[in-house]
Amino acid sequence: MDGNKLGGAGGCPVMHGSHTDLEATVMDWWPNALNLDILHQHDAKTNPMGEEFDYREEVKTLDHDAVKKDLYAFMTDSQDWWPADWGHYGGLMIRMAWHAAGTYRLADGRGGGATGNQRFAPLNSWPDNVNLDKARRLLWPIKKKYGNKLSWADLLILAGNAAYESMGLKTYGFAYGRADIWAPEKDVYWGAEKEWLAPSDSRYDNLEDPSTMENPLAAVQMGLIYVNPEGVNGKSDPLKSALQVRETFARMAMDDEETVALTAGGHTVGKCHGNGNADVIGESPEGAGLEGQGLGWHNPTGTGVGGDTVSSGLEGAWTTNPTRWDNGYFYLLFTYDWELTKSPAGANQWEPVNIKEEDKPVDSANPSVRRNPIMTDADMAMKMDPIYREISEKFYKNPDYFSEVFARAWFKLTHRDMGPKVRYIGPEAPQEDLIWQDPVPAGNTGYDVDAVKAKIAQSGLSMSEMVSTAWDSARTYRGSDMRGGANGARIRLAPQKDWDGNEPDRLAKVLGVLEGIASDTGASIADVIVLAGNVGVEQAAKAAGFDVTVPFSAGRGDATDEMTDAPSFEPLEPIHDAYRNWLKKDYAVGAEELMLDRTQLMGLTAHEMTVLVGGMRAMGTNHGGTKHGVFTDREGALTTDFFVNLTDINNTWNPVGNNLYEIRDRKTDAVKWTATRVDLVFGSNSVLRSYAEVYAQDDNTEKFVKDFVAAWTKVMNADRFDLA
């Protein structure tokens, strides 16, 4: 091994000559291995605050009024090292907040502004985030002043809100509660390209049809937040841009009206920066030298800042008064014809024909000069696409309506990934129920839990029916945007009730019984579903010789169809745990990756996933009505048989097609059981096998039952933010 691989022959005792191998990981040698690391990111070891620190409690002691006052003053306190355009940092702060929130995508709930991930790679160095490093650094004195009481994640969004307010918009509200992460995320898939801004083509089956973009991606090119401002693959054509804008915003759960409001409202203030040569700009923060101290994109030409700034490469403001919230965007868009031109940096942009001198904005650094306003290709789409045009005209005619729609869409953009309203903290958190928050009414807590459990036990439902229904109800939860879960009992409603993976006929029968018990006892259906699962688990533990009571807290509520934005629940369908693939008989190679992905979204560790799968197999709760994967002759007992049989050296494992395996006795060749591909991963992957071995050991059955009950309880309560 080359002992100097980390940096040559310098005298630094810490890094040079280190024997730590930072380059070749297991994943590099065996790229098809399961990357369990995604389950263990944001480990306590990366967190400098320690486990006792609870940001969500700490932020309640923050002096909100003082922070707001400081932020308003900050907006017009221009610093020489990065001067504010027109003496106002509003545009820059809003772009920063939008880029923090705008990475959110509905398909997997990942991305978004709830973690402060913009501080880390790759986002801190994305080509689309050029010079947002300056925006965050400008905010450092405020962050420093309020310290642990104010996370970066909250501050980035709050700064965007304060910027709008200081320019005259009445915002819809703001909620605190975004705890910072302390290391780059490992689980977010941003695309397979190895080159920044590689052409869009590889992301789409058909570039002409934006709906064919690879899921869960939402941005059209690697390193962009959404679409290319110069047009599809940099080729100007507003109608084609419109199609991409529509698809990418839909993937963030925004409809056409919200999309027009956001684009127009975003570009009502601030400007594009491209007054120079984009080719000479230095490395991004992650690649820049130590002397950059975390800042990148050094611009060696002119002053390199202020009027000489190069960010996107486009140059100019969209409106006549770019530091004021007004209707100027639509005024200019509709008053003038626009022609395609080039910015000083050579980027495509649109400029007005024969614009009146007084409609031109003044130069951002020199108020004695007026400059042409500009539009990006996406802005032109707001006028050229017939659907967008109709909405734009409506906004143009009714500025108050525009302001109202924008304020709500901005709130949704910046809060959607925070989960239910009960998680909002602070005096500006709006009280109104909004459908995208997945509202659930408070549930009854004053009923007799033991009486409900007794009725369930006597109902004639099988253990498998009880456990499967509770699991199916809870497993939609994902920690990436805190949606789904057992609360609300949305498994009774479309679309969940019709998902193949929920076996609609069985589900309807089980729900019929459980709904009857709910109405007899006053418990919510959501609670009864979970209690039924708990009864099943307790019975299974008893059959294995253990008396356990699964912890339970009452109070889940029952949502209605009117409270459910059905289309936005579709992405929660559990294809990721491979059940649907299984039912559709295309049980793909790679099902274990899908299971891993789901496990991560549910917030479970590899160890919890192992005990849950082992326990579910022991209880015979397979989906699809099959018996595949039941590794036990004692079905229905919460034993460690899954692990014992999986690790038994007297067994052989033989593929029998469609990713099924027969388990045979090595000596007699008799078939003992059948398993799925996902089951076998727990015996073949070296890490998962090490966990399986723990439970296969003779003395660890009691530990297994205890660990299973803990993991089960975690899943059933993952969405109970009201208990926090």
Ligand code: HEM
């Ligand atoms: C339709 C998709 C969008 C495209 C293609 C787009 C494109 C751009 C580009 C090229 C810039 C110039 C960056 C620079 O050179 O400094 C920019 C700036 C900006 N964008 Fe967007 N944008 C989009 C949507 C939005 C949205 C939804 C918002 C907020 C709601 C927003 C807010 C801003 C702001 C405030 C600036 C000005 C930054 C400054 O003054 O420094 N944009 N945008």
